[in-house]
Amino acid sequence: MNPEHSGLDISLSRFDRIYHPGESVSGVLSITAKDGWSHTGVKITVIGTVTLKMPNGNQEVKPRRLLEEEFMLVESGKMDMGTTKVPFSFVVKGLNKKALLETYHGAYISVNYFITAKVERGVMKRGLEKGLEFIVEVPIRRESLATPVEKEFEITEKTLDNVRSSKVGKIPEFTIKGKLHRTNCLINMPLTGEVTIVKSANKISSIDVQLVRIESISSALSSSGDLSKGDMVKEATEIEKLQIAVGDVVRNMVIPIYMVLPRVYTCPTLSTATFAVGFEVNLQVVFEDGYMVSETFQVGLHRVQ
Structure with missing residues (x-):
């Protein structure tokens, strides 16, 4: 049967397309040929890159090949008329035996791995191309991560930062207690904790938990466009926000925190000489009059074997 169009399609043996360094990626390239045609070869290219974009938007950084x-x-x-399926495989390994980084889709830093199939069909027919992203996860062995590092907190009008002492007495009284069950978070497990409004003179409108990424990139650029050591330019952007309570919540009631960390939009906490990715959790309590109390917690994300 003659198909309506010519094209390429890539499918991998793993539905989730997740692989670890050293593992073999296997799949099938489906080549659909309308009327059949001659070609100069079908090529597979596999590329992993780190792409950096300066927060000011004025400088482009040459991607780093992984x-x-x-x-x-x-x-x-x-190529005969119809669909031809051709299997392929390759091993996930770093360029020049360098360590691989985990797939990450950030605002200013991205780590991507792509398979691209391409076939040139001569002068009279345009070439065909198909790309597919696969995900690389890099687990580590670290015994210290087996023990959760809990963070308890208590927030009152007297513990607020950036409030002048003369203004403290004008802020309505409140006491908010709670905990994060672990600040050394396992990336494949939800971030959990609890919040309790012990007392509040003002009515509460909502309570939110915000996950923020802190991306840092070296400010120094060489003439070739490669990063060299320099001061870090930091930028914070929201990944997700979870509303855990709405309205004037009952006092002394334990409100659970349960936030699933989104795949590829988070990654294990990363720090190199030229760029870094870190994470924070913000607890935001909004009062009925519009006043908001926010507390920030540094968290480390890790992936263990």
């Missing part, structure tokens, strides 16, 4: 592999899947010849 993984690079290219091979001819089908030698030049003629």
Whole structure:
């Protein structure tokens, strides 16, 4: 049967497309040929890159290659009419034996791994190309992460930062207690904790938990566009926000925190000489009059074997 269009399609053996360094990625390239055609070869390219974008938006940084592999899947010849399925495989390994970083889609820092299939069909027909992203996760062995590091907190009108002492007496009284069950978070587990409004002179409108990423990039750029050591430019952006209570909550009632960490939009806490990715959790309590109390907690994200 002659198909309506020519095209390429990539499918991998794993539905979630998640792989670890050293593992083999196997899949199938489906080549659909309308009327059949000649070609100069079917090529597979696998590339992993770190892409950095300066927060001010005025400087472009040359992407850093983490993984690079290219091979001819089908030698030049003629593709028969219909669909031809060709298996392929490759090993996930760093370029020049360097360590791989985990897939991450940030606002200013991104780590991506792509498989691209390409076939050139001569002068009279346009080439065909298909890309597919696969996800790399990099677990580590660290015994210290087996023990949760809990963080208890108590917030009152007297513990607020950036409030002049002369103004403290004008802030309505409140006491908010709670805990994060662990600040050394496992990335494949939800972030959990609890909040209790012990007392509040003003009515409460809502309570939110906000997950924020802190991306840092070296401010120094060489003439070639590569990063060199320099001061870090930091930018904080929201990943997700979870409303855990609405309205004037009952006093002394324990309100649970349960936040699932989104895949690829978070990654294990990362720090290199030229860029870094960190994370914070903000607890935000909004009062009925619009006044908001916010407390920030530093958290480390980790992926263990």
